[in-house]
Amino acid sequence: MGPVSLSVRYRPLRIGWCIDAENRDDFLRAVSLSHVFWGGRYFPILPCADEELSGAIIRAFHVDALYNVSGTPVPHASICRSFRSACRTTRTG
Numbered sequence: 001m002g003p004v005s006l007s008v009r010y011r012p013l014r015i016g017w018c019i020d021a022e023n024r025d026d027f028l029r030a031v032s033l034s035h036v037f038w039g040g041r042y043f044p045i046l047p048c049a050d051e052e053l054s055g056a057i058i059r060a061f062h063v064d065a066l067y068n069v070s071g072t073p074v075p076h077a078s079i080c081r082s083f084r085s086a087c088r089t090t091r092t093g
Contacts, residue, residue: 012039016063018054020070021047030069048072 015037017030027045034040044061046054048070057063 012037012042014039014061014064015043016054016058016061016066017043017045018048018066018068018070019045020072021049023070026070033067033069 017033019026019030030043030045034043034045037043042061044057044063046057046066048054048068058066
């Protein structure tokens with residue numbers, strides 16, 4: 001049997017920031033958190049009230065985890081029902 005080669009690609013964890021679209025402070029906090037992480041420019045900011053738009057963004061950016069910046073559990077919970085695999089890292093309350 002001949003040699004076997006394997007190619008591995010790494011990418012940083014992609015976090016989706018769930019915010020209340022009406023709250024400017026949530027947006028600013030999400031932007032400042034993105035600057036802390038390596039690869040943060042690829043962390044999408046999700047308007048949690050619009051589940052359809054958030055779902056499209058999650059699929060487009062291949063989000064690995066969601067973080068609820070807004071602290072409101074209801075919109076975030078509706079997204080988690082649709083994307084259970086991305087709801088590993090959450091904050092509520």
